[in-house]
Amino acid sequence: MENNPKSVNKVFFSYLIHPQIKFETYEPGEKVILLLRAHPVTQLHWIINSIILFIVLFFINFILPSFLLLNQIFVLNVFILVFILSFIWYSFLNWYFNVGIITNKRVIDVDFHGILYKEVTVARLNKIEDITVKSGGYFASLFDYGTVFTQTAGTEANVEFINIPFPSLVVQNINQLLGKKHGSQ
């Protein structure tokens, strides 16, 4: 592969080349080439929110009413701490399991909307007609992330990878695979 930035492009597990994974709809002989997650910069909102919540938890103890008993204050603190940690865990799961997978046969988008709703979109490489990259904004330019849309022919669903790192590299990879596919036909 021409662009094989293995040591550079692992942006906190959001751009994995040849990852050692298996997925549900795996077909025999299929090789995973890329696994993509949203760029970590796009996750900053919940990380900052969590830090703010920890600060609030710290200061809330100074304004707690004096009629509360010590054990009540302790339980209240435990409750708030558990809810903050659950929020972090929920947000992390949302990021970690919303992935895009590119194999030598297909392009797969796995989405868990709000964790509870699962959506897996699959497009075969030979059905892909058009690939569009959309990247805009200060942070997207600075950290090099964007959205890749793959449009397919016929009734097959379109696949989109939202806010993934190095979108142009991803398109290059898909184009290379498409070239191989069409060359082999």
Next chain:
Amino acid sequence: MDLNNLFNSFNSGEVINVFFKISSIILAVIYLLYAVVISKQVGTMTKTIEDKFNVVVSLISSIQITVGLILLIFSLFLV
């Protein structure tokens, strides 16, 4: 209970204690249910995408349920 007794119990913080206990039990039960649902869903997620960190993810989900149980115990016996 006459009105004086009610005022006395309120002044001594009894009503607040009961309110705190009931609220914490309800919250703990809701949290426990949430933890179980998330754990189930994590099971679905780890089946959808299998990688080397799935063991850690499943472990944290189990810890979340344990924490939910501990919260319930705290609410029942500590408050």
